[in-house]
Amino acid sequence: MHPAELALSRYYIRSASAEARRLAEQGRIGPREIERLNSVAQPVKSMNERLVRGYSPFDWRTVTVTVHDKSGRHVKQLRVYMLPAGLIDRPDDRDLIRLLLGRLTFEKPTSPTTGVVPRGEMRLWVGPQYQDDSMTDLVMARKVKRHTPVHGHMSTAPDPNLLFIAPEGVTEVGR
Known part of the structure; x- marks a missing residue:
């Protein structure tokens, strides 16, 4: 991966992890929280899908x-x-x-x-x-x-x- 892609990957993974931790500490996870987590995790999912297909993690x-x-x-x-x-x-x-x-x-x-x-x-x-x-x-x-x-x-x-x-x-x- 290019250094810019590594740095950007670090940001998106950190953001998704932080949101997951925040929700876990909250104790109650409902549909709204799941929707928020899915939204924050979407860039990580997209990165993975692109890498699996042999592409750069970002378009x-x-x-x-x-x-x-x-x-x-x-x-x-x-x-x-x-x-x-x-x-x-x-x-x-x-x-x-x-x-x-x-x-x-x-x-x-x-x-x-x-x-x-x-x-x-x-x-x-x-x-x-x-x-x-x-x-x-x-x-x-x-x-x-x-x-x-x-x-x-x-x-x-x-x-x-x-x-x-x-x-x-x-x-x-x-x-």
């Missing part, structure tokens, strides 16, 4: 990100960062967030730039280059507000082209 889609200033000029040298939505909504593992930022961040800077995004509920944002540690701090503090969702359930939709407008749409370190 990837190409996403192009462009950053313009208000006058429409390309803004250069920004990085596209990406994490699963669950870690943006509930950041609870600094080491995993840092690992995923290092593995999932687009390789080339803007603008424009194209990268691959796993078909899942992902969040993308742009910010200064080589700031994985600072971005980890912002995620942990729930201060990444200028992100854009890329939805996995839209797997039949064309690959998205995302536009961020600077400076409002850029996540700055230290703000």
Whole structure:
């Protein structure tokens, strides 16, 4: 497996395990809880099904990100960062967030730039280059507000082209 796939697998397995533990500690599991557990475990089931068939554990889609200033000029040298939505909504593992930022961040800077995004509920944002540690701090503090969702359930939709407008749409370190 590619290092990004290993890191992402770790996230989905950890999430499903944590939900199973939480439900087990709750003591009573009804239809609503089973539905929730099935929902959280779905990415792990999909990974397994793809691996059994000899495929990569994740289906990837190409996403192009462009950053313009208000006058429409390309803004250069920004990085596209990406994490699963669950870690943006509930950041609870600094080491995993840092690992995923290092593995999932687009390789080339803007603008424009194209990268691959796993078909899942992902969040993308742009910010200064080589700031994985600072971005980890912002995620942990729930201060990444200028992100854009890329939805996995839209797997039949064309690959998205995302536009961020600077400076409002850029996540700055230290703000």
